[in-house]
Amino acid sequence: MNRPTATLLISCPDQKGLVAKIANFIYANGGNIIHADQHTDFAAGLFLTRIEWQLDGFNLPRELIAPAFGAIAQPLQAHWQLHFSDTIPRIAIWVSKQDHCLFDLIWRHKAKEFTAEIPLIISNHPDLKEVAEQFGIDFHHIPITKENKPTQEAQQLKLLQHYKIDLVVLAKYMQIVSPDFINKFPNILNIHHSFLPAFIGTSPYHQAYQRGVKIIGATAHYVTPELDAGPIIEQDVARVSHRDDVADLIRKGKDLERVVLARAVRSHLQNRVLVYGNRTVVFE
Amino acid sequence: MNRPTATLLISCPDQKGLVAKIANFIYANGGNIIHADQHTDFAAGLFLTRIEWQLDGFNLPRELIAPAFGAIAQPLQAHWQLHFSDTIPRIAIWVSKQDHCLFDLIWRHKAKEFTAEIPLIISNHPDLKEVAEQFGIDFHHIPITKENKPTQEAQQLKLLQHYKIDLVVLAKYMQIVSPDFINKFPNILNIHHSFLPAFIGTSPYHQAYQRGVKIIGATAHYVTPELDAGPIIEQDVARVSHRDDVADLIRKGKDLERVVLARAVRSHLQNRVLVYGNRTVVFE
Amino acid sequence: MNRPTATLLISCPDQKGLVAKIANFIYANGGNIIHADQHTDFAAGLFLTRIEWQLDGFNLPRELIAPAFGAIAQPLQAHWQLHFSDTIPRIAIWVSKQDHCLFDLIWRHKAKEFTAEIPLIISNHPDLKEVAEQFGIDFHHIPITKENKPTQEAQQLKLLQHYKIDLVVLAKYMQIVSPDFINKFPNILNIHHSFLPAFIGTSPYHQAYQRGVKIIGATAHYVTPELDAGPIIEQDVARVSHRDDVADLIRKGKDLERVVLARAVRSHLQNRVLVYGNRTVVFE
Amino acid sequence: MNRPTATLLISCPDQKGLVAKIANFIYANGGNIIHADQHTDFAAGLFLTRIEWQLDGFNLPRELIAPAFGAIAQPLQAHWQLHFSDTIPRIAIWVSKQDHCLFDLIWRHKAKEFTAEIPLIISNHPDLKEVAEQFGIDFHHIPITKENKPTQEAQQLKLLQHYKIDLVVLAKYMQIVSPDFINKFPNILNIHHSFLPAFIGTSPYHQAYQRGVKIIGATAHYVTPELDAGPIIEQDVARVSHRDDVADLIRKGKDLERVVLARAVRSHLQNRVLVYGNRTVVFE
Structure with a gap:
């Protein structure tokens, strides 16, 4: 191996x-x-x-x-x-306030479930700075507003270049990346907290609760300019019932998000994913 | 028992x-x-x-x-x-050309998985007449066009009354039932061949293939005037891969449709489903 | 195709x-x-x-x-x-009293989910003769006792030769086939109603209930002289709860048995299964 | 709430x-x-x-x-x-060398997925001391040999009393706890890395690989004197294929172990588990 x-x-x-x-x-x-x-x-x-x-x-x-x-x-x-295989890819993890996907990726990285370097975490909130420090990863807080988005994205891009990043993993980043940015740095992988194409956009668990679904899901996909419409790499689901309120869906969903994102990152890093059209082949 | x-x-x-x-x-x-x-x-x-x-x-x-x-x-x-429990509900099964859900419901009925009488099958195509005869169930062929729909629905309603039907099961009926009909006979349960709310309407497996999903689903729900938007009773899913073309999705989907519809019919007939708002509680 | x-x-x-x-x-x-x-x-x-x-x-x-x-x-x-691919394999289905796997295989055969001829059904009970007749398949009732087993197996073997059978599918046959028979006709595929190697032998659902498992399973495998120990082709599981008594496990298990057996038969008939040691590779 | x-x-x-x-x-x-x-x-x-x-x-x-x-x-x-509900139960987590279940329980505890205090970690190896320190939990290294087991168990028991522990969670402890110990402290919950009752005892993933199963599992259960035979609280499974070697089974199994153990701990702490005979009712 x-x-x-x-x-x-x-x-x-x-x-x-x-x-x-x-x-x-x-x-x-x-x-x-x-x-x-x-x-x-x-x-x-x-x-x-x-x-x-x-x-x-x-x-x-x-x-x-x-x-x-x-x-x-x-x-x-x-x-x-x-x-x-001995060219080690370099990953930037982008987060917002939630830590479960970040913790999970770091744990799997330490457990050698995939081979990569993780030199950079970018967040629009300062909350997870401590986690970054705990594991010795550089953390950059880049708050995003409607107004400052272009300049902040320029700053993000500069960081990716500086850290020689090969792949950006949106690990619950909760922000839309502009088409212009995607154009300049197309290697972006996202975890969406629904079974796409159901519940595109914000608050998918609230949407799922409103619709009364009996199963929730999570989807890992490459990011393209159209929101939540990029090529799907991996999906998984969990059963829910009338006993689950929105908080339960969110809790159960976190377990899905962690594992679906991790599988997609691993497949990508092992060069098992081939995109064509808006589809993927994932060679196992 | x-x-x-x-x-x-x-x-x-x-x-x-x-x-x-x-x-x-x-x-x-x-x-x-x-x-x-x-x-x-x-x-x-x-x-x-x-x-x-x-x-x-x-x-x-x-x-x-x-x-x-x-x-x-x-x-x-x-x-x-x-x-x-000793008031035996009477079911009409509505079909189109596909036989898998019909066969499955009849087999489960014979196997006593649920208690009901099935005196009536209605179809807009003549194809499954033989199946009906094989199991001694009356079959009525009621073709539907845009023009004749109101008169045909009146005919359908008359049959439901004549056969004293309590529940209509749309077992791949592939036709939209009018709001007026639903108003007059609201006890209608449908199997939709996707993980709702993804892929509403026609050809959901083609839609699913186009979107490149890694999981397909089926949804049993009560029929309301808004298409594929009624209260969900049961859903289930199956994993697919790049190796599955549309025909494979359809084949794998049939197994889902059979089992999801059967579970929903059974729960309904055992009076385990309580609808409120656009949601269901399914008591187990 | x-x-x-x-x-x-x-x-x-x-x-x-x-x-x-x-x-x-x-x-x-x-x-x-x-x-x-x-x-x-x-x-x-x-x-x-x-x-x-x-x-x-x-x-x-x-x-x-x-x-x-x-x-x-x-x-x-x-x-x-x-x-x-145009050499059509010939299957004998062996059953006992339960009809669900038999019905399912016949339905899938008619639906062209796999390509084969099914000229022969053998059973140790007369119960399913009617089903065989309904679909125009020859039915041979060969009751088995401890004493008559060798002569009856000789009779079974003669039938397999007469009908030029390539594959025997034990579709809930509920009898042990002797090592001698397996030696003479090794192409035998069985559905076992548990998640092997848990609950080998008789009454696996009763065993599962006694053990208080939260998940039940079914296993399709090739038959070898050691009971329920042959190479596994396919397995699947279903969740159960404290609300499920043995009858519920049996009912839920039937759905598993049908689909697991069908998938294994299909893979086998498409020449996708390669046995080595006591393992299988199932090429997808 | x-x-x-x-x-x-x-x-x-x-x-x-x-x-x-x-x-x-x-x-x-x-x-x-x-x-x-x-x-x-x-x-x-x-x-x-x-x-x-x-x-x-x-x-x-x-x-x-x-x-x-x-x-x-x-x-x-x-x-x-x-x-x-405001009596907060106190948990001791027992580990060996593997950190995935420990990390997971600590993360869920911090994320308030369950309410408890975790003042104590016991291990027969020193490896995870650093993790304990990182999260400010007392760590006691109590190596176990055949000879010293009785005295070490006495020491473990003393610690449980000192820390006023209500529940011991064996989070991949990889040691058999003696019947005498269980007798004195019966509130012990274990994660076993197989779909019990398949693959009891050591190296279940190696056993699973040898048997050529297509699905692996994990089981959370209360500990009783008979090895791996206590009342089952929760089980889950994951699909594997011929492409998965033992290392893959172990990796995939870790995800199962984490989530199955976490669900069982949560149900236990919410007083949703009722044991009778060798079975559990898990009220949802």
């Missing part, structure tokens, strides 16, 4: 011989495949695959893998990403 | 002594309570209860129970229903 | 180049892969894969596929099976 | 008038019932109930409630407990 691997995530128009071509590229260079999975979306005419192999004994030096595979990918009109 | 029981479903403004008053009414008349459950909706200031007792040894003759309890209920401003 | 495909299920000691070798075999002969999935059991040092491709346009005639692939498989020390 | 309440948990042989008698006791003394639930185990001939009422406006002073109700309970041969 600890020996370095390379992972290719590829999508391209379906045609004969794709599995063979990609597998041959690895094999011809002496690579040992440890995970390979593929999916064909027949409706879209699209082939999607994830392939991971050990770099030990692979004949191509790292810096030549991308150009070499690029030559194969180009005639296939493939979109592709190449990741190395 | 087979000895006759009476069941009271009661809702009234919350106040002290309600449990005692209702229990005393049963006890003072020699009744043996076999199920009692209550719920207080503190936000609505409402007390809701279900109480069931054996009629053997109960001192009040049946016809006097309602007037006697009415005298207690009136000062409490209570809404209440009285049911006897 | 309806165009004929070939499927290879392969397991062999893990080594470099396996994906490439197998994919090349398909590609070199002009095959269009529509499903490929692999799994490596690192602890066992075993590579397992399922690969399915369209026969249209495949250059090798059917009868040459096995010998051609055999030449590749032999040096890899591979175990492998080759299936053609 | 914050106004003090009294709760009665009662079990007695079933007979007519029980609901009325108990409700009258509250009502006659001016109590406002905010929760009442009952269950009849017909097989055991046992009536079980939980009733909670506000102490504001209740005419009986606290110290007279027990004697007054005792007079009612005695002729009914009832077992009963009386709890006041």
